[in-house]
Amino acid sequence: MKIVDVRVHPVAVSRQYATLTSGGQEGRQNPDAAPVDLSYFYILEVETDSGIVGIGEISDIDPGMRLVDGSPMDLTNVTGKLRSQLVGRSPTDLERMSLEVDQGGLVNCAIDTACYDILGKAYGASATALAGGHLRKSVWVSWVAYIREPEAMVPEIEEKLAQGFDAFKFKVGRDIDMDEARIKLFREIGGYDLNLKLDANAAWDVDEAISYMRRLEKYNLTGIETPIDKNDVAGMAQVRQAIDTPILEHVSTQDYALDLVRHEAVDVFNVSTVGCGGIYRAKKVIAIAEAAGLHALLGSTVELGVGTAAQLALAASSWRIDWPSDLIGPLMYTDDVLNEPWEWDNGYLRVPEGPGLGVSLDPQKLQSLHHALPTAR
Ligand SMILES: [Mg+2]
Incomplete structure (x- = not known):
């Protein structure tokens, strides 16, 4: 089984209230740290030649964030990077990808998540089962x-x-x-x-x-x-x-x-x-x-x-x-x-128990929550 395409959907979702932390860095609080009221995400669909599509999520993206090579997190760049790094690979190659693919924790996580979802759907097992089994419900x-x-x-x-x-x-x-x-x-x-x-x-x-x-x-x-x-x-x-x-x-x-x-x-x-x-x-x-x-x-x-x-x-x-x-x-x-x-x-x-992640995307929600990542300040 090989990955043949990656699609990325930008969405934004409000928080229940504007959340504030110390914004601390290097042992000092940041008095200018702003509260967060809207969070940005890239939702991934990773398609394989078997027809199985796995989903992943680049979570809570700060618009000022960059990929590890310093390039921007904009949709075109992220989609291009994911396609060039993933198309042709097998979703079973988790160890190899952990050695060869490094786009930072958030993006690596989205890739890994989509692979577990694909493998679970292919084997009729939950991602939890593949990761070691259901120790807790x-x-x-x-x-x-x-x-x-x-x-x-x-x-x-x-x-x-x-x-x-x-x-x-x-x-x-x-x-x-x-x-x-x-x-x-x-x-x-x-x-x-x-x-x-x-x-x-x-x-x-x-x-x-x-x-x-x-x-x-x-x-x-x-x-x-x-x-x-x-x-x-x-x-x-x-x-x-x-x-x-x-x-x-x-x-x-x-x-x-x-x-x-x-x-x-x-x-x-x-x-x-x-x-x-x-x-x-x-x-x-x-x-x-x-x-x-x-x-x-x-x-x-x-x-x-x-x-x-x-x-x-x-x-x-x-x-x-x-x-x-x-x-x-x-x-x-x-x-x-x-x-x-x-x-x-x-x-x-x-914990969901269905095959893969045990959850699925609602296309109408992808549309209604569609929101481009704002340009970094
Ligand atoms: Mg913490």
Whole structure:
């Protein structure tokens, strides 16, 4: 079986509210970081000579983003690159593609997702089955609450508690007083037993991370993600030594995973299809967490339906994903491109069981959500 064509559909979908993070970089918050209210996606259809078409998703594209060769993410360029790299290949060649195709995590992930979808449809198996089998029928999700005034957050928290969520992640790192006020209010509403982790998105330096976390630890926090610049692995180890809260970090490559393990810098790997470049590559990173005796969860760039289906296949087939994952896309976006509705049960997202990803594109949605990626500023 060979790939014969790739089609790319640009779409845009609004978020439930304009989401804000610390926008942190290299241990400093970015006061100019803008809230995100509309997200852009490229939905892929990868056609094979057997007639089977697999789907993939380049998730939540920042218009300023570039491909690894520095060329723009515009539709013509991306479609051309995908065709030149994929046409003539077999979708079974996942290891070869992991060596020869590198267009960055988001694009690699879309390719990998489409290949798993094709292979599943060809063999009459789910992507989860191909990735290791259905260890779980649904995946534990932590609701991600972005930075806004404490009172503005209350209806969001009350709604998610009513839906049965028992795990949450708070974006923090713009203002420590406001962060503490939000966490305190959350504990007053939901009590101290709920699973609550923080994500500072690299807004702090080592000293700030230690003093802020010592200040916040009385709220029984489950973890702190990216407290400082992720490239400062020694600094992260220093923070870990100084505080009691487990440290989580995004891990996209095996090299970085080994670096974290060698420095004893983290407790939990945050792994994702979009970060690593698909299910196949992500499995190799999760295996390092497993070998090192660390925990793991699925992070997210906030995927739409196709991307979420790929993440679920990874989570459902990987026993080491034992912490709540950030798969909030199906509830954060106001619309989707799929025919199938998502099923939630008390904060757990049901894993599709049909062949391939177990989800399919609604052509009318592709049309109604059609939206070109804006030109970068
Ligand atoms: Mg994060």
